Amino acid sequence: MTGADTDEIPIIRLHHDTFDNFYTTNRTPVLRALALTLGDRDLAADATDEAMARAFQHWKSVQGFDNQAGWVYRVGLNWARSRLRKRRREILTDVMPTSSVEVQINDPDLDRAVKELPLDTRAVVVLRHYLDWSTDEVARALGIRPGTVKSRLHRAINDLRQALEPGK
Amino acid sequence: MKIEDRLRQELHDTAEHLLVRPDDLERVMRIGRRRKRLTTAGGLAGSLVAVVGVIALASLGPETTPPVGTAPSTLPSPSTTATTAPPGPSLAESKGVVAAGPAGISLLDFASGEATVLASDPGYETISWALSDGAGGLVFVHEITPLPWEQGSIMWLPAGATDPVPLIAPGLGERMIPVDMIDGALTLIFTYEHRDGSELRTLDLQNPSTEPLLTPTEPLQAVAVDGEVMAVVTGTDCLQVDFYNAFGGGPIDVGFQSAGCLPPTNGIGMAGGFLYSLETGAGTTELVVRHLGTGATVDAIDAGNAWQISVGADGVVAFGGETVTVGRFSEGTFEELHQLPAAGTIALTSQLSVAAAATLGSGDASLPCLPMTDLPPLAPQNLPPEVELTRQKLYNLAASCDLTGLAEAAAENGTSLGFGEIGDPLAYLIANARRGFDVANWITRMLNAEPAQREDGGYAWPAVFVTGSEADWEAVSGILTAAEYEQLRQTDDYLGFRVGIDGDGRWGFALAGD
Numbered sequence: 141m142t143g144a145d146t147d148e149i150p151i152i153r154l155h156h157d158t159f160d161n162f163y164t165t166n167r168t169p170v171l172r173a174l175a176l177t178l179g180d181r182d183l184a185a186d187a188t189d190e191a192m193a194r195a196f197q198h199w200k201s202v203q204g205f206d207n208q209a210g211w212v213y214r215v216g217l218n219w220a221r222s223r224l225r226k227r228r229r230e231i232l233t234d235v236m237p238t239s240s241v242e243v244q245i246n247d248p249d250l251d252r253a254v255k256e257l258p259l260d261t262r263a264v265v266v267l268r269h270y271l272d273w274s275t276d277e278v279a280r281a282l283g284i285r286p287g288t289v290k291s292r293l294h295r296a297i298n299d300l301r302q303a304l305e306p307g308k
Numbered sequence: 309m310k311i312e313d314r315l316r317q318e319l320h321d322t323a324e325h326l327l328v329r330p331d332d333l334e335r336v337m338r339i340g341r342r343r344k345r346l347t348t349a350g351g352l353a354g355s356l357v358a359v360v361g362v363i364a365l366a367s368l369g370p371e372t373t374p375p376v377g378t379a380p381s382t383l384p385s386p387s388t389t390a391t392t393a394p395p396g397p398s399l400a401e402s403k404g405v406v407a408a409g410p411a412g413i414s415l416l417d418f419a420s421g422e423a424t425v426l427a428s429d430p431g432y433e434t435i436s437w438a439l440s441d442g443a444g445g446l447v448f449v450h451e452i453t454p455l456p457w458e459q460g461s462i463m464w465l466p467a468g469a470t471d472p473v474p475l476i477a478p479g480l481g482e483r484m485i486p487v488d489m490i491d492g493a494l495t496l497i498f499t500y501e502h503r504d505g506s507e508l509r510t511l512d513l514q515n516p517s518t519e520p521l522l523t524p525t526e527p528l529q530a531v532a533v534d535g536e537v538m539a540v541v542t543g544t545d546c547l548q549v550d551f552y553n554a555f556g557g558g559p560i561d562v563g564f565q566s567a568g569c570l571p572p573t574n575g576i577g578m579a580g581g582f583l584y585s586l587e588t589g590a591g592t593t594e595l596v597v598r599h600l601g602t603g604a605t606v607d608a609i610d611a612g613n614a615w616q617i618s619v620g621a622d623g624v625v626a627f628g629g630e631t632v633t634v635g636r637f638s639e640g641t642f643e644e645l646h647q648l649p650a651a652g653t654i655a656l657t658s659q660l661s662v663a664a665a666a667t668l669g670s671g672d673a674s675l676p677c678l679p680m681t682d683l684p685p686l687a688p689q690n691l692p693p694e695v696e697l698t699r700q701k702l703y704n705l706a707a708s709c710d711l712t713g714l715a716e717a718a719a720e721n722g723t724s725l726g727f728g729e730i731g732d733p734l735a736y737l738i739a740n741a742r743r744g745f746d747v748a749n750w751i752t753r754m755l756n757a758e759p760a761q762r763e764d765g766g767y768a769w770p771a772v773f774v775t776g777s778e779a780d781w782e783a784v785s786g787i788l789t790a791a792e793y794e795q796l797r798q799t800d801d802y803l804g805f806r807v808g809i810d811g812d813g814r815w816g817f818a819l820a821g822d
Contacts, residue, residue, distance in 0.1 A: 163331070163333050164331065167331055168328060171329075172326055172328070175323070175326055176319055176323060181326060189332075196336060196339075205459065244322070245318050245319070245322045250315065250318050254315075266319065269319055270316070270319040270323060280483070300311050300315065301311050304311065305311075
């Protein structure tokens with residue numbers, strides 16, 4: 141665990157034996173992380189509920205994972221990704237898209253710059269800098285290599301720097 | 309303030325002020341509980357299908373001994389000299405690459421230059437790793453392993469097979485990552501991360517047994533294999549590369565060792581030499597090739613934002629970030645062969661045409677459905693002629709296991725085969741059958757039951773779906789197993805499989821759940 145003081149860590153990732161405990165502790169942090177990643181509060185809420193339902197459905201397996209919240213985050217992200225694809229099709233075919241509330245970072249320049257990042261990169265950024273997970277924890281949660289996490293973070297920070305401090 | 313600190317602070321502030329829906333544990337559990345029931349109910353029908361082709365998972369723990377009858381341990385010894393490759397099938401010339409990404413498995417055919425996404429088969433779910441097995445098949449790992457397989461299972465789709473086979477699964481708190489195949493031996497090298505550290509092991513695909521290959525004393529960072537040479541990068545702050553014989557022959561001398569620490573690298577490979585990506589410090593990445601034998605740098609190319617290198621055949625390398633580039637090093641120059649946008653992990657496969665078919669996801673087109681040859685002709689029921697005609701047609705298609713015919717009928721009629729978007733009906737039927745939910749089998753069973761007329765004038769089988777009466781529950785018990793019946797009775801309404809035909813003969817639905 142790196143980055144922030146212990147009392148700032150949004151997810152208490154102790155191992156949870158019962159789904160009730162897991163849900164109560166992790167639902168809000170996961171929802172917030174997904175909202176920051178997706179930039180859409182309602183989509184994030186739906187994705188979290190969907191992922192939590194799947195976690196309950198498969199609790200016998202999920203219970204054994206060392207990062208249960210990471211699994212739920214990834215399932216939620218994948219679910220939201222397919223919803224976004226579908227939403228794009230709906231827009232193309234003039235079907236009224238479902239409602240959404242945009243999540244905006246207070247700093248408008250940073251908000252714009254973060255939203256310019258690809259979704260997969262945003263996921264890495266949020267897990268690392270909001271949930272304060274280590275590179276290895278992010279890699280395990282997303283099922284990618286630690287080197288991939290590092291390079292995505294490296295690129296993301298470079299892109300943000302370019303956008304926010306173009307002279308430097 | 310540093311960008312990272314500003315970012316962290318803003319993310320926390322934004323999250324704290326986000327208004328979110330209140331928790332609703334009861335609702336989430338209700339949804340999960342219902343799905344659990346339905347998944348189990350569906351799986352019962354096709355248990356015979358699900359059993360076909362399953363090879364028992366080999367469980368593995370640090371204390372586990374190899375299964376009886378396997379070859380002795382091949383832990384390398386420093387004094388052992390290199391051995392030659394065991395005999396195996398000779399490899400055909402590479403015809404393309406297989407890439408696993410968020411969309412599933414993609415194929416890039418070198419001859420046509422076209423990429424085909426095998427996303428038509430939901431049974432594969434999202435793939436996080438894929439390797440060619442060197443003989444026309446694939447070894448892969450799901451991001452989230454679908455049930456009934458254990459999370460993190462290494463799967464094998466042999467050439468010509470229609471079902472992937474689970475080979476081995478990690479235990480709690482463990483992880484297994486395929487690294488590469490030993491050429492011509494149908495043997496996989498994989499990293500095995502457990503509580504006590506990491507090690508490299510081999511896995512015989514045909515007779516799933518595993519052997520230790522190498523247990524590094526320093527943390528394992530990256531591995532690449534080409535032919536009989538295996539490059540292993542270890543360390544934490546100071547990375548070192550050592551070379552071993554991939555057949556368990558121990559350390560080998562390839563003409564150079566890393567002097568001091570390897571520069572920070574995103575990945576390594578073996579193709580016409582030892583390859584590693586090098587961060588230049590100016591925000592760019594170079595791909596460097598070191599000659600095996602002299603250790604001299606023979607090539608260094610700007611790899612843009614390369615983040616991963618995977619290599620699968622002699623002299624061919626692939627790298628990329630948003631776009632994957634495949635090319636060949638030849639006499640010190642890099643010849644770009646193909647580009648594949650939005651790809652992930654890459655493996656080369658030698659028999660592309662055998663390895664995959666776009667609609668089925670794998671080799672031959674045999675369907676995972678068992679024709680039901682012993683069924684008697686369907687007895688007519690007291691129905692309008694159009695409805696009876698459709699009933700007979702559906703029954704004949706299902707009884708003969710004609711999933712293609714069923715899919716065509718569903719497409720023509722706009723039939724609901726599931727809730728939400730199901731994509732291609734044929735791929736959907738096949739994938740469900742592979743998972744043990746054989747729709748054809750269910751259709752034949754249901755159309756033998758008594759129907760009931762719906763309010764809109766159409767008919768549904770079984771009648772209990774419409775009436776919910778005790779008499780109809782009693783009737784449906786005759787076409788369900790006791791376990792299926794017990795599970796379905798846990799809800800007030802009948803949520804099991806049912807078939808609907810409209811009054812004009814249109815096939816309306818064939819699905820389960822709510």
